[in-house]
Amino acid sequence: MQRSEPSSKPGILSQNRRFKERKLRLRWLLAFSSLPLFGIFTAFGIAPQTSVQDINIHTVVENIELPETIAPLVQVDAQNSSFWQADQIRRDDTLASLLSRLNITNDDAIEFLKRNPDARALATQLRPGRSIQAQTNQDGQLLKLQYQTDNNSTLHVELTANGYEAHVAETVMETHSVLKSAEIKSSLFGATDEAGIPDAIAIQLAEIFSSDIDFHSDLRRGDRFVVVYEASYWNGELARTGQVLAAEFINNGKTYRAVRYRTPEGQVSYYTPEGKSLHKSFLRSPLEFSRISSGFSLGRFHPILQKMRAHKGVDYAAPIGTRVKASADAVVDFVGVKNGYGNVVVLRHQNGISTVYGHLSRFATGLHRGSKVSQGDIIAYVGMTGLATGPHLHYEFLLNGQHRDPLTVALPNAVPIAPKYKADFIANSSKLVAQLQLLIRSNLASLE
Numbered sequence: 001m002q003r004s005e006p007s008s009k010p011g012i013l014s015q016n017r018r019f020k021e022r023k024l025r026l027r028w029l030l031a032f033s034s035l036p037l038f039g040i041f042t043a044f045g046i047a048p049q050t051s052v053q054d055i056n057i058h059t060v061v062e063n064i065e066l067p068e069t070i071a072p073l074v075q076v077d078a079q080n081s082s083f084w085q086a087d088q089i090r091r092d093d094t095l096a097s098l099l100s101r102l103n104i105t106n107d108d109a110i111e112f113l114k115r116n117p118d119a120r121a122l123a124t125q126l127r128p129g130r131s132i133q134a135q136t137n138q139d140g141q142l143l144k145l146q147y148q149t150d151n152n153s154t155l156h157v158e159l160t161a162n163g164y165e166a167h168v169a170e171t172v173m174e175t176h177s178v179l180k181s182a183e184i185k186s187s188l189f190g191a192t193d194e195a196g197i198p199d200a201i202a203i204q205l206a207e208i209f210s211s212d213i214d215f216h217s218d219l220r221r222g223d224r225f226v227v228v229y230e231a232s233y234w235n236g237e238l239a240r241t242g243q244v245l246a247a248e249f250i251n252n253g254k255t256y257r258a259v260r261y262r263t264p265e266g267q268v269s270y271y272t273p274e275g276k277s278l279h280k281s282f283l284r285s286p287l288e289f290s291r292i293s294s295g296f297s298l299g300r301f302h303p304i305l306q307k308m309r310a311h312k313g314v315d316y317a318a319p320i321g322t323r324v325k326a327s328a329d330a331v332v333d334f335v336g337v338k339n340g341y342g343n344v345v346v347l348r349h350q351n352g353i354s355t356v357y358g359h360l361s362r363f364a365t366g367l368h369r370g371s372k373v374s375q376g377d378i379i380a381y382v383g384m385t386g387l388a389t390g391p392h393l394h395y396e397f398l399l400n401g402q403h404r405d406p407l408t409v410a411l412p413n414a415v416p417i418a419p420k421y422k423a424d425f426i427a428n429s430s431k432l433v434a435q436l437q438l439l440i441r442s443n444l445a446s447l448e
Contacts, residue, residue, distance in 0.1 A: 082137045089130045095123040105140030118166040121149050173232040179439045184223040198241045201229050208258045208270050211280040213251050225249040226439045246432035259429040273429050275417035282411045283327040287316050312403035313396035320391045322382040332371040342386025358394035
């Protein structure tokens with residue numbers, strides 16, 4: 001009888017079993033790892049407007065010859081090439097530094113600019129901020145030059161067959177209406193700087209709305225405004241800023257609007273779109289911008305006299321030399337030195353009102369008792385004369401000899417638009433209001 005032997009050993013069987021298990025686990029692992037790929041394939045497959053049919057791809061090789069006109073552009077003739085360079089006069093500029101920055105190096109041009117009667121304006125009237133443009137070749141030879149000598153004149157210098165020639169001509173400006181908007185985050189100037197609005201426009205806005213908004217204390221974070229103003233451009237660059245044409249200012253949730261109107265006689269003022277004058281008979285503040293360092297009080301500790309004393313006015317802290325404006329039309333009642341006021345101006349207005357401006361450094365040229373001044377005229381400059389611990393303006397408002405708080409006293413309204421101009425005013429103001437609305441709608445659309 002034959003004895004059968006086992007076909008494999010027990011160890012070999014267990015190894016085969018483990019191998020099969022590992023192989024099965026590997027298959028499941030491969031299956032799970034393939035799921036993202038199937039998901040991606042599905043995602044692509046269900047994308048709308050996607051064709052799933054096979055696309056035949058053909059490779060096309062074509063020789064393209066460059067046109068002959070391109071070749072000369074590669075070989076630039078250095079003798080005939082020229083460059084325009086635009087710059088602005090800097091505060092510390094001299095003629096030499098300016099010409100060096102403009103890459104003008106040929107001696108005959110430099111001598112011409114120094115000696116020619118018309119061209120010498122470039123050396124004698126270097127005003128910071130003025131625009132200048134020069135065309136030179138690669139050797140630094142001046143070909144053309146244009147310099148804005150003032151707001152109305154431009155110096156032209158050109159190299160001709162007979163040498164350099166110069167003449168002064170009227171500046172040709174392009175005037176456009178500029179629409180801008182901004183939001184108050186810290187201050188009016190901070191908002192206008194961020195929006196690229198010139199400082200001159202910021203000052204005009206403060207003056208236009210000064211009767212309704214105290215720009216020293218009333219501004220709130222989140223206040224917004226839109227403005228339309230004129231700007232003049234010379235050779236594509238901003239040359240000067242004009243007047244505010246229309247504006248809307250939202251202060252603490254309340255909306256104020258202003259439009260500019262010039263009467264046929266040439267008088268200019270700002271009104272609401274309905275024709276109500278925005279200017280009160282008196283300015284709320286006689287300074288353009290400052291901060292209030294001491295308010296109206298019937299009992300204040302005087303820092304110099306060291307005792308309680310009524311402070312019947314408002315102190316505006318400002319640097320020495322800051323311009324002081326007449327708060328309304330008036331006749332000068334006093335100019336000179338008076339006790340603790342130091343240098344002081346007293347103005348007499350209509351209806352028993354007078355205003356006092358104290359601690360001044362100096363008076364406006366020609367100002368004397370009996371002089372007539374208009375609202376906004378410069379009458380003096382901030383100082384610290386008399387009993388003053390620092391530079392500031394002391395401002396008082398008196399009604400029939402009785403002191404009133406300049407910040408809270410009710411100011412009378414100015415005269416509204418005359419009836420004979422009403423139709424013309426409405427026609428002009430409606431166009432300006434439409435521009436404001438266009439800018440406001442575009443801002444709202446950008447926020448949505």
